[in-house]
Amino acid sequence: MSTALAPSPAAVARPPLIRWLAVIAVMLGIFLIVTAEILPIGLLTSIGADFTISDGMAGLMLTLPGLLAAIAAPLVTVAAARIDRRLLLCGCTVLLVIADVVAASAPQFWVVLASRVLIGVTIGGYWSIAAGLARRLVPPESVHRATAVIFSAVPLGSVLGVPAGTFVGHVAGWRAAFVVLGVLSAVVLTLLAVTLPPLPAGPALRLTALRLGLRGSVVRIALLATFFVVIAQFGTYTYVTPFLEQVTEVSAGTITVLLLIYGVAGIAGNFLGGTLLSCPRLALGFAASAMAVAMLLLPMLGHWEIGAIALLIVWGIGYGGVPVVLQTWFADALPDAPEVASVLFTASFQATFCIGALVGGMIVDRTAPGTVLLCGGATALLVLLITSGVIDAQRIHRAG
Numbered sequence: 127m128s129t130a131l132a133p134s135p136a137a138v139a140r141p142p143l144i145r146w147l148a149v150i151a152v153m154l155g156i157f158l159i160v161t162a163e164i165l166p167i168g169l170l171t172s173i174g175a176d177f178t179i180s181d182g183m184a185g186l187m188l189t190l191p192g193l194l195a196a197i198a199a200p201l202v203t204v205a206a207a208r209i210d211r212r213l214l215l216c217g218c219t220v221l222l223v224i225a226d227v228v229a230a231s232a233p234q235f236w237v238v239l240a241s242r243v244l245i246g247v248t249i250g251g252y253w254s255i256a257a258g259l260a261r262r263l264v265p266p267e268s269v270h271r272a273t274a275v276i277f278s279a280v281p282l283g284s285v286l287g288v289p290a291g292t293f294v295g296h297v298a299g300w301r302a303a304f305v306v307l308g309v310l311s312a313v314v315l316t317l318l319a320v321t322l323p324p325l326p327a328g329p330a331l332r333l334t335a336l337r338l339g340l341r342g343s344v345v346r347i348a349l350l351a352t353f354f355v356v357i358a359q360f361g362t363y364t365y366v367t368p369f370l371e372q373v374t375e376v377s378a379g380t381i382t383v384l385l386l387i388y389g390v391a392g393i394a395g396n397f398l399g400g401t402l403l404s405c406p407r408l409a410l411g412f413a414a415s416a417m418a419v420a421m422l423l424l425p426m427l428g429h430w431e432i433g434a435i436a437l438l439i440v441w442g443i444g445y446g447g448v449p450v451v452l453q454t455w456f457a458d459a460l461p462d463a464p465e466v467a468s469v470l471f472t473a474s475f476q477a478t479f480c481i482g483a484l485v486g487g488m489i490v491d492r493t494a495p496g497t498v499l500l501c502g503g504a505t506a507l508l509v510l511l512i513t514s515g516v517i518d519a520q521r522i523h524r525a526g
Contacts, residue, residue: 140323148263148321149272152256153279154314155219159252160283161291162222162245162307163191168292168385169300170367176300177235181368182491185483187242188364192480194246195253199473202251211255211262211325212318218252219315226308230301249476257453257468262325280449281396289386296378344459347512349474352452354509355414356478359445361486362421362502369424369495374434384438391442399447406455409447411513414506416444421503425496449475 166173166187174184206214225244232238260272295303370381395413402409420441427433453471460467489498 156279161287182487185487188483195249196477198250360482392446395446414509418506
């Protein structure tokens with residue numbers, strides 16, 4: 127079932143500076159995609175107020191991209207099996223530019239949702255290819271470092287993209303934030319076209335390979351861990367802005383600062399999680415525990431600004447390492463099929479992402495932002511059933 131590709135001779139023969147510019151271009155593409163996907167978290171109430179819709183309805187902006195990305199990850203990878211990867215990445219980036227322009231000029235909310243459909247297709251197509259691309263851009267001895275650079279885009283997009291976009295949105299309006307994203311995406315598109323070498327498609331990835339990958343007990347337990355931790359994160363973090371406005375009662379400018387503090391903590395969490403990659407189970411247990419503590423205590427201590435700050439730091443440290451830990455878990459489970467591991471990780475993460483945003487929106491519309499935090503904290507605690515060994519690969523295998 128191996129779908130690993132050998133390094134591209136054309137890529138390895140190029141000057142080192144050009145090789146690393148290509149790696150950075152791929153990373154910047156992921157950074158902008160992640161930022162575009164979760165930017166509505168910081169602008170949720172602004173967009174909702176502009177179109178006179180509830181916070182839960184506005185949360186569909188998070189649900190749609192996740193759903194489409196989960197579907198697009200396997201379908202785009204299989205359908206584009208024979209297309210040069212350079213052309214495919216550039217095509218996905220063109221979709222990103224179009225999506226940002228459509229969102230910025232949307233006269234009605236349904237047009238915004240249409241732009242989010244394009245974001246979802248972009249995520250599924252771009253990420254599934256980019257995640258395993260390092261081995262084709264640099265010599266073998268540099269693959270590990272290049273992979274780390276590419277994957278750094280996930281926490282950086284999550285923890286820096288939202289605060290920066292929120293700041294622009296609050297200063298110049300939420301539409302301006304999408305305009306800036308569109309311009310930056312066009313710049314990255316140019317960088318990709320200039321720096322990437324030809325990347326011919328390798329052996330075609332078939333849906334049967336994905337089905338075979340799902341048979342492994344370690345993959346199944348990784349899927350279960352992904353479900354619990356991602357639904358806990360995005361069922362709550364999607365609606366953290368309404369919580370800070372209604373419960374902590376801070377201004378829009380202060381919310382930007384609080385999200386930035388969360389972002390800095392997330393970067394620290396990413397590096398901390400990176401030191402524990404030899405044991406993904408332990409790393410995920412640490413992350414889930416920190417997330418659960420923050421979510422469960424915020425409804426009580428979040429009435430005070432200092433309490434909200436402290437718990438957002440704990441939360442950021444916890445979630446910061448989650449994406450790289452989960453990706454490592456999938457990669458370790460399928461060492462001979464990196465593209466299969468990447469597609470399964472992308473599809474499962476994005477499917478759970480949209481479920482979390484949808485369920486969180488239903489809860490917040492019927493109750494209050496504090497309630498959705500309590501539900502998220504309880505869900506994060508379920509991850510500990512896996513990391514502590516109460517649910518393990520053997521039990522998953524017997525159940526299958």
